[in-house]
Structures are given as structure tokens and as C-alpha cells.
Amino acid sequence: xxxxxxxxxxxxxxxxxxxxxxxxxxxxxxxxxxxxxxxxxxxxxxxxxxxxxxxxxxxxxxxxxxxxxxxxxxxxxxxxxxxxxxxxxxxxxxxxxxxxxxxxxxxxxxxxxxxxxxxxxxxxxxxxxxxxxxxxxxxxxxxxxxxxxxxxxxxxxxxxxxxxxxxxxxxxxxxxxxxxxxxxxxxxxxxxxxxxxxxx
Amino acid sequence: xxxxxxxxxxxxxxxxxxxxxxxxxxxxxxxxxxxxxxxxxxxxxxxxxxxxxxxxxxxxxxxxxxxxxxxxxxxxxxxxxxxxxxxxxxxxxxxxxxxxxxxxxxxxxxxxxxx
Numbered sequence: 001x002x003x004x005x006x007x008x009x010x011x012x013x014x015x016x017x018x019x020x021x022x023x024x025x026x027x028x029x030x031x032x033x034x035x036x037x038x039x040x041x042x043x044x045x046x047x048x049x050x051x052x053x054x055x056x057x058x059x060x061x062x063x064x065x066x067x068x069x070x071x072x073x074x075x076x077x078x079x080x081x082x083x084x085x086x087x088x089x090x091x092x093x094x095x096x097x098x099x100x101x102x103x104x105x106x107x108x109x110x111x112x113x114x115x116x117x118x119x120x121x122x123x124x125x126x127x128x129x130x131x132x133x134x135x136x137x138x139x140x141x142x143x144x145x146x147x148x149x150x151x152x153x154x155x156x157x158x159x160x161x162x163x164x165x166x167x168x169x170x171x172x173x174x175x176x177x178x179x180x181x182x183x184x185x186x187x188x189x190x191x192x193x194x195x196x197x198x199x200x
Numbered sequence: 201x202x203x204x205x206x207x208x209x210x211x212x213x214x215x216x217x218x219x220x221x222x223x224x225x226x227x228x229x230x231x232x233x234x235x236x237x238x239x240x241x242x243x244x245x246x247x248x249x250x251x252x253x254x255x256x257x258x259x260x261x262x263x264x265x266x267x268x269x270x271x272x273x274x275x276x277x278x279x280x281x282x283x284x285x286x287x288x289x290x291x292x293x294x295x296x297x298x299x300x301x302x303x304x305x306x307x308x309x310x311x312x313x314x315x
Contacts, residue, residue, distance in 0.1 A: 023280065023283060040299060044299070044303060045302055048310075070235070073228065073232060077224060185268070192256055192260040196242045197256075199242055
């Protein structure tokens with residue numbers, strides 16, 4: 001970046017650096033995929049045939065999981081609306097949609113924590129057996145990612161007016177957009193493999 | 201905001217494709233429908249076990265691709281887009297190795313210990 005002053009097409013150079021940065025973040029997401037892949041592999045192995053029943057089935061309430069899925073989907077969509085408004089330079093709308101995403105995502109986390117609380121109260125605790133440990137590790141890791149995403153959304157709501165919706169703001173929104181959407185994609189497999197398969 | 205600035209904003213998509221409300225709305229509605237479908241299949245108890253497996257995994261895989269295309273905006277039209285797809289496919293290869301490999305080993309282990 002120190003060579004920027006002598007490069008005639010300053011803006012162009014900066015644009016290329018941004019693209020490289022976003023690509024780097026994309027690579028981070030890919031490594032996160034591998035983390036979740038390992039957790040899914042552990043979960044499937046411990047819950048496959050030849051193992052005793054995990055006991056999760058009797059505690060499951062699929063309607064709650066359906067509501068959680070909808071919250072996450074809606075949160076992702078409102079985030080996209082925020083990103084659209086950022087490109088239209090409408091500050092208030094960006095903040096409003098980001099706040100909506102935050103509320104929807106926070107409701108998801110609250111529902112998940114409540115679910116964990118009830119599971120442990122009913123005796124399905126993380127230290128019960130291998131199945132329970134793999135369940136709480138997989139779903140909990142996803143929940144932790146969502147929690148960090150929520151903190152990040154709050155930070156962006158504060159940062160965007162300070163940055164005056166410039167290139168840096170757009171780049172940070174792109175990062176968070178990738179992250180938030182990635183969590184939604186992981187959730188598809190969580191509800192299919194963990195909850196729907198667990199309920200059959 | 202002058203014309204030049206406007207143009208530049210639209211170019212700055214980092215290989216994620218242009219942002220259009222229509223595509224997001226389409227992705228959102230189809231993901232909701234697919235999620236509802238998957239839960240309905242399990243909750244309605246109308247299908248046999250094999251049919252249920254096929255339907256919920258089918259719905260999950262379709263929703264996965266819809267999310268990739270509509271929200272992550274994976275595409276092969278631009279150079280950064282192609283690089284993203286390339287790394288994505290590579291990650292897919294690693295994931296398949298980890299998951300299918302683990303299942304294969306554990307199932308064989310189970311088979312030989314029990315028979």
C-alpha cells in the first residue's frame with residue numbers, strides 16, 4: 001500500500017486490493033466449512049447404525065426448529081436488503097434493515113439457548129454420552145458463530161455513519177454478508193441432518 | 201453523487217455478482233417453501249422412511265444451490281467469481297473426503313466387529 005501515492009490510477013489499485021481482501025475472507029469461510037464438515041462427520045458417525053438410540057428424539061419439538069429456520073432465513077434476507085440500500089446510499093434504511101437482521105438473529109439465538117436449557121433440564125445433557133456431546137458441539141458451534149455475527153452487525157450499525165457509506169463500509173458489509181449467508185447455508189444441513197433425521 | 205461514482209459502486213461487487221432485489225426475493229421465497237416442504241414431509245408422517253430421506257435431502261440440496269446462486273452469488277462470469285468457484289469446489293472435495301471417508305471407515309469397523 002505504500003506505493004499507492006506514486007501509482008497514477010490510485011482508485012483502480014485500491015479496488016484490486018479490496019477484491020483480494022474479500023477473496024481472503026472467502027478463503028476463511030471455506031476453512032470454516034471444513035470445521036463444520038468435521039463436526040457433521042463426528043455427529044453422523046456417532047448417530048449412525050450400530051449405536052444405541054441417542055434419546056434426542058423424545059425431546060425434540062420440530063415446530064420450534066421450524067420457527068428458528070424461518071428467523072434465520074428472514075434475517076439473511078433483511079441483511080441483503082440492507083446491502084442493497086448501502087449501494088443506493090440510503091443511510092437510515094441501511095441501519096433499519098441491519099437492526100431488523102439483528103433482532104431476527106438474536107431471536108434465533110434466544111430460542112436456541114432456551115432449547116438447550118430445556119434439553120439439559122429434561123436430562124439430555126452434553127456430558128450424557130457421545131451423541132449428546134456431538135449434538136451440542138455441532139449446534140453450539142453454529143450458535144456461537146451466529147452470536148459473533150450479531151456482535152458484528154451491531155458494530156456495523158455504529159460504523160456505517162462514521163464511515164459515511166464509503167468503500168470501506170461496502171467492503172465490510174460484503175464480508176459480513178458472506179459470513180451471515182454462510183451460517184444460513186450451514187443451518188440447512190443442521191436442520192436436515194440433526195433435527196429432521198433425528199425426529200424420524 | 202456523479203455518474204462516475206455511481207458506475208464505480210456497481211462495479212465493486214468483488215465477484216459476487218450485481219445486487220438485485222428480484223434475485224434475493226426469489227431466493228428468499230423458494231428457501232422458505234423448501235424449508236416448509238422438508239418439515240411438512242417429516243411432520244405429516246405420510247411417507248415411508250426411505251421416501252422421507254430422499255425428499256428431505258432433495259429439498260436440502262436444492263435449497264443449498266439456491267442459496268449459493270441467489271445469496272452468495274457464485275458465478276463464472278467474472279475472474280474473481282471463477283476464483284471463488286474454484287476454491288469452493290476444492291473445499292467440496294476436502295469435505296467429501298472427510299465426511300464420506302469417516303463414514304466409510306466407521307461403518308466398515310462396525311461391520312467387521314459385529315460379524
